[in-house]
Amino acid sequence: MSLRMPVQLMAEIQRHAEQQYPEEGAGLILGSLDGEDRTARSVLPVSNTFEAKQRGRRYLIDPMAILQAEKEADRTGLSVLGVFHSHPDHPPTPSKFDLEWAVPWYIYLITAVRQGIAEQTRAWRLQEDHVEMIEEQLAIEPEAR
Amino acid sequence: MSSIRVPTALRGYTDGQIEVHTEAATVGGALQELAKRYPGLAPHLFGAEGQLRPYVNLFVNDQDVRALAGVHTPLAEGDQLMILPSVAGG
Numbered sequence: 001m002s003l004r005m006p007v008q009l010m011a012e013i014q015r016h017a018e019q020q021y022p023e024e025g026a027g028l029i030l031g032s033l034d035g036e037d038r039t040a041r042s043v044l045p046v047s048n049t050f051e052a053k054q055r056g057r058r059y060l061i062d063p064m065a066i067l068q069a070e071k072e073a074d075r076t077g078l079s080v081l082g083v084f085h086s087h088p089d090h091p092p093t094p095s096k097f098d099l100e101w102a103v104p105w106y107i108y109l110i111t112a113v114r115q116g117i118a119e120q121t122r123a124w125r126l127q128e129d130h131v132e133m134i135e136e137q138l139a140i141e142p143e144a145r
Numbered sequence: 146m147s148s149i150r151v152p153t154a155l156r157g158y159t160d161g162q163i164e165v166h167t168e169a170a171t172v173g174g175a176l177q178e179l180a181k182r183y184p185g186l187a188p189h190l191f192g193a194e195g196q197l198r199p200y201v202n203l204f205v206n207d208q209d210v211r212a213l214a215g216v217h218t219p220l221a222e223g224d225q226l227m228i229l230p231s232v233a234g235g
Contacts, residue, residue: 024235050233061232063202063209070152070229074163080153083232097235103200104189105154108234130188 002137003107003123004039010140014118016045017086017111023055024048026085028069030078038081044069059085082107092122094133102126147224149175154230158186172203173216175226202229
């Protein structure tokens with residue numbers, strides 16, 4: 001499995017992560033499916049609705065935002081491919097809490113933000129047995145002309 | 146008869162079905178019926194102890210069942226039960 005991500009969408013994800021710093025920023029990825037391969041077509045930054053005091057290390061997306069994204073995906077013939085969020089001043093690897101709440105099949109992009117500057121983004125997916133998240137290939141593609 | 150709307154993330158376990166019809170009388174019954182019909186889906190709805198996974202949100206006609214009667218919420222003719230993943234992490 002791999003996720004192809006146009007460079008301008010990656011820039012949008014990283015910009016959102018920087019804007020939300022020192023809190024975690026999050027959003028949803030919509031795109032198309034071709035067998036095991038997924039291609040991102042748009043990203044939907046959303047509010048982090050976790051309790052305010054803990055937003056530096058936790059995020060929560062309101063189920064109604066998921067519902068709206070699902071309906072938007074149905075309307076446009078796309079799919080909700082997964083989720084992106086940031087780790088302020090922490091590496092872009094899944095935390096125990098990420099694993100505990102991970103939804104199967106979704107791809108999870110995690111962006112490390114150090115001192116307000118977005119650094120590396122890596123892609124992860126929950127294994128079928130829910131025991132761990134494994135890294136997936138993230139292919140950044142040139143901007144479409 | 147009512148229907149269950151399956152989110153994108155779980156459609157791989159329902160043969161790609163977006164909507165599945167059910168005759169179950171309650172939300173809990175509908176989930177059990179769904180899990181029985183698609184055994185591959187069951188471990189993603191329920192944990193080892195049979196409890197609902199933390200990311201499973203349930204809505205009947207856009208109303209969160211936690212504000213109704215939870216899994217005991219009745220399903221009437223034409224109702225739509227939506228399974229929506231709760232997305233969280235840290």
